[in-house]
Amino acid sequence: xxxxxxxxxxxxxxxxxxVALAGTALAAVSFSNAGAKVGAWSWDNGDPAxxxxxxxxxxxxxxxxxxxxxxxxxxxxxxLQVFTSQFSGGAWATPKSISGTSSSADRGTLVTNxxxxxxxxxxxxxxxxxxxxxxxxxxxxxxxxxFRRSTNNGSTFSAPIKLPGQSATFRGDYMxxxxxGSNVYxxxxxxxTGKIMLWVSTNSGTSFxxxxxxxxxxxxxxxxxxxxxxxxxxxxxxxxxxPAVATNGSAVGVAYTASPTGAEKxxxxxxxxxxxxTTTVQSSGANDNYGYSQAAGDATRMVFTWTTAGGAFxxxxxxxxxLGKKTIHAFPDANFAGTACASSTTACNQAGTGAIPxxxxxSGVGISLTECNTITTQTxxxxxxxxxxxxxxxxxxxxxYESTNNGSTYPTHALIKxxxxxxxxxxxxxxxxxxxxxxxxPYVLFNGHDDxxxxxxxxxxxxxxx
Numbered sequence: 001x002x003x004x005x006x007x008x009x010x011x012x013x014x015x016x017x018x019v020a021l022a023g024t025a026l027a028a029v030s031f032s033n034a035g036a037k038v039g040a041w042s043w044d045n046g047d048p049a050x051x052x053x054x055x056x057x058x059x060x061x062x063x064x065x066x067x068x069x070x071x072x073x074x075x076x077x078x079x080l081q082v083f084t085s086q087f088s089g090g091a092w093a094t095p096k097s098i099s100g101t102s103s104s105a106d107r108g109t110l111v112t113n114x115x116x117x118x119x120x121x122x123x124x125x126x127x128x129x130x131x132x133x134x135x136x137x138x139x140x141x142x143x144x145x146x147f148r149r150s151t152n153n154g155s156t157f158s159a160p161i162k163l164p165g166q167s168a169t170f171r172g173d174y175m176x177x178x179x180x181g182s183n184v185y186x187x188x189x190x191x192x193t194g195k196i197m198l199w200v201s202t203n204s205g206t207s208f209x210x211x212x213x214x215x216x217x218x219x220x221x222x223x224x225x226x227x228x229x230x231x232x233x234x235x236x237x238x239x240x241x242x243p244a245v246a247t248n249g250s251a252v253g254v255a256y257t258a259s260p261t262g263a264e265k266x267x268x269x270x271x272x273x274x275x276x277x278t279t280t281v282q283s284s285g286a287n288d289n290y291g292y293s294q295a296a297g298d299a300t301r302m303v304f305t306w307t308t309a310g311g312a313f314x315x316x317x318x319x320x321x322x323l324g325k326k327t328i329h330a331f332p333d334a335n336f337a338g339t340a341c342a343s344s345t346t347a348c349n350q351a352g353t354g355a356i357p358x359x360x361x362x363s364g365v366g367i368s369l370t371e372c373n374t375i376t377t378q379t380x381x382x383x384x385x386x387x388x389x390x391x392x393x394x395x396x397x398x399x400x401y402e403s404t405n406n407g408s409t410y411p412t413h414a415l416i417k418x419x420x421x422x423x424x425x426x427x428x429x430x431x432x433x434x435x436x437x438x439x440x441x442p443y444v445l446f447n448g449h450d451d452x453x454x455x456x457x458x459x460x461x462x463x464x465x466x
Contacts (some may be wrong), residue, residue: 029414041066050445051112052438059088061110071132079106082121117150139237149205180249187245191238212273217241236375246297255293305355312355358435368402370431396429
């Protein structure tokens, strides 16, 4: 999933599913394959994870334990690595590792700015046991954040920079990145203190200033197997505000989950990360659906999104102020036409998560939203967007919502990708991801996987009519 906050890796089995587009969309909006998969047996767990420029250059970042020299590749290198790939001639190039051969890494994030490609990732001591036969991720081990940049559309990258202010035992959480002009912004949570950290570069990623603390969270991710399933899903073991950053060139916005009850806050700061004014856009809300924030910016606006059990929401910052919280979509809702369902009597789309935004034109906002079931039969009771790995019944599909009035309304509703299969299991889930506006055309990157993560990949679809 995006930032893969409940993700746990499975020993690869065999790809058995064929994904097919189903459902009904407004005639003016449709989604088609953009070079098919970026990489088989790969995952995206960073936001954003795809970037592109008006000249058509597109880059993506992903992680894998099967590509290259990883555990289930040649077995000669780290257990997990971060890769980038470039889109050219209608196809994705073979992914190449940017995280090196000295340590395992994941949680990649990527943005582009002209010919510059900026990438960051987190190193981790290990993910499996010594023989790569058993999942053994240890949340107490250090998680150190690094940055690399390319000035030639991702052909080559500079040497890694260890982002400043991290001790040898630092444990970072998922990163998020934004860029404008010569400025680059990276945000994360310090899992030990709850501080929301912002790194700022003013020289196109050549160097970064010490991190600025723009807020704090009391929200924690400490439960391994949070849905009482069979996987050791805990991935933080500490504070987890899941911040998202955006910029309009004259200000920086950092949105984050501030409390376990679902309070969502947005700090608007100057371009150095100082003089912040913090607004609470959601005072509380049951976060069955991982109510983390997402963000996007352009030269005049910033948009921030989040989810609760009741729906997906957005707020646009424009002209120096917020335009007000708006509903993207409320839950539960009716089934999307033509999509498979886990029950013939219960609506498929009872919950949602990962409202990924992109800004379009002067007042357009596009949203990629994962819609899923609510399951009440799992051990431990009520689960939405379940990832128990005992049986993935949530039937995730990826749906597009579009506004032409800065998020006041979202009348356009189209299917990006559906799960395949008519029964609960087997099925191929489509969820989360990232969106890039490439010359006015949205490209949606997302994760596909089977019920129990026995097979998985990263895919991209291109919007026509958005």
